[in-house]
Amino acid sequence: MALAHRVHVLYHGAMECDLAWLLLKPGRNIVDRHHRNRRVEWVDCPIHSVLIDHPVGPILWDSGPPRDWATRWQRAGTNDFAPFDRVTDDQFLDSRLAQLGLEPADIKTVIASHLHLDHAGNLRMLANAGARLLVSRAELEGANSFPGEFFGSYIKSDYAGLPFGRLDSDVEIADGITVLQVPGHTWGTMALRVELANSGTMIFTSDSVLVRDAFGPPAYSSADTWDTRAWAASVEKIRAIAAATNATVVFGHDAEQLRALRLAPGAFYD
Secondary structure, eight states, X not given: OOOBSEEEEEEEEEEEEEXXXXXXXXXXXXXXXXXXXXXXXXEEEEEEEEEEEOTTOOEEEOOBOOTTHHHHHHHHTOTTTSOXXXXXXXXXXXXXXXXXXXXXXXXXXXXXXXXXHHHHTTHHHHHHTTOEEXXXXXXXXXXXXXSSSEETTEEGGGTTTOOEEEEOSOEEEETTEEEEEOOSSSTTXXXXXXXXXXXXXXXXXXXXXXXXXXXXXXXXXXXXXXXXXXXXXXXXXXXXXHHHHTOEEEOSSOHHHHHHSOBTTTOOBO
């Protein structure tokens, strides 16, 4: 097996949002009548993607927000709920790739964990540069099923008409790189499992598990969960794989965990 050589976690800045979008936990999100004036807790919601050095060529997990997010997201009506106001010029995808000596044309494969706007914003740029795109079939069908341009955190112009390869099951897309079907957050959310020589197994949950507190046990969903039953089964699936492999589990939008990760360009996992 030709394992991945290195995993680079690319930090793309952070949105702000009501904690309920990340975690619905009794005592934190629900109050009794004696505390009805408690203020809503707003938190940072960091965004990351993952660049994998692999013998088959660079593989990118998610593509992060686009540079023109302010106008694109404003039309979708999301800026009032999750303003992307914690970002600098050097944190966008093209800058992060350049910091690693790469440009979009160097990326061979892009895996979309799902098609929400903070994960899929640069897919068209990468496809135009020649990358192969992969997504869950259920996700693509669901994300194209609604009328109009916008639905929740979906913007059809991010992905409509792109030449996706469609995945129906857990599959090893390259030696040591496996995508896991973990629906619930959306129609077809996927997680990523990577095998590394020194760092061992890593599982990138994307938004199937948004923050560490949601992982439990017991697991806690969020206000942004499409199918709670499917989500709960997916969390247990990830938990079982992580336990069996002693995996490092990296959650989708966990600000505290992100501060402890090895972040590109200065550090990596191998």
